[in-house]
């Protein structure tokens with residue numbers, strides 16, 4: 001159900017996204033929620049909101065422990081290694097880092113406090129070293145996923161110890177097993193259950209009530225249902241809006257963490273450029289299932305290259321662009337784009353506005369209408385900026401020629417090179433007329449967009465900041 005969005009505090013939005021369980025390196029399915037919510041946050045910011053974005057890392061759970069045991073290393077090493085792989089992958093597809101990225105193991109005291117509140121309120125009970133949530137104690141249990149308690153399957157997150165009051169009660173805290181990491185609590189040594197950490201960390205960083213909670217559709221039940229039960233039973237208002245992204249499908253099968261398939265991000269970015277991968281992940285509506293195929297990936301790359309080709313031609317004709325980099329000028333955004341994004345992030349319609357703009361721009365170029373081409377270019381880059389897809393943003397400009405489809409990227413690099421040389425010639429001219437203020441302003445302006453200039457005896461040299 002889509003509802004009108006009204007934030008708790010006017011002008012501000014708090015967003016919590018269930019992040020990675022760092023048990024293995026990411027495949028491209030893992031990136032979909034990262035990209036979807038990156039677009040959401042960019043759009044909220046472009047709409048004038050100040051956003052606080054929190055995305056957690058689950059760094060202790062069964063599979064991490066199993067991998068660590070198999071490798072003969074401490075679990076922290078497995079979690080740390082995979083967290084780095086996720087950070088790299090998010091960055092590779094242009095997801096800006098969250099404002100806060102809390103890890104479960106860093107928030108045990110907050111979880112203990114939450115468990116105590118739940119036990120004191122009669123919503124949880126310790127049993128044989130575990131602590132369980134009593135699902136009968138929360139009347140609205142099942143509301144998010146639209147289930148009645150008597151239709152639910154047993155919670156699968158505990159051993160069959162027989163200490164639960166009801167098989168559907170879920171684990172808040174797991175008793176320590178020999179050889180596993182543990183923390184001391186009033187109920188005995190153990191480690192946190194997965195659901196508990198998100199309730200504890202979201203309210204710590206965003207407050208007892210916050211605006212938007214996101215995650216993949218596979219998290220609706222039991223994870224998000226359980227987060228709600230915990231937080232609301234403890235007396236917190238919790239999330240006011242929920243957004244769930246569809247998964248990435250592979251041959252009709254859900255691409256879950258248990259499916260050991262080959263679409264690792266490190267592999268895919270050798271076949272298409274990272275910006276093309278982002279385009280592929282962005283293009284579908286976030287709630288839809290995105291069926292993976294190599295053809296669909298190639299089509300996305302081709303669509304992205306059509307956008308790039310127009311930009312290259314436009315800059316060839318227009319010369320030095322007035323807007324070297326997209327500015328956050330909301331007025332530049334076409335109404336069709338704005339209303340699409342405001343309508344539950346309808347990116348497919350927003351991309352239709354993008355490609356209409358490319359067509360307008362190409363027609364203007366064909367008619368030698370420079371003003372029209374320039375206007376299309378400015379509009380185009382403002383829209384692409386919201387989607388994180390502007391090829392000339394500092395993020396992509398640095399890696400434009402990598403990957404198999406690098407020909408147009410190489411052309412863009414040449415254009416950027418020409419633009420930087422043009423700026424440096426203007427700087428030299430300013431120096432020659434002793435206008436050092438202008439010369440410095442040009443150098444500073446270049447540095448601001450990621451171009452570092454160094455003066456050498458052979459003349460100025462430049463490179464893109466990494």
Ligand SMILES: [Zn+2]
Pocket residue numbers: 017018019198223227
């Ligand atoms: Zn979560």
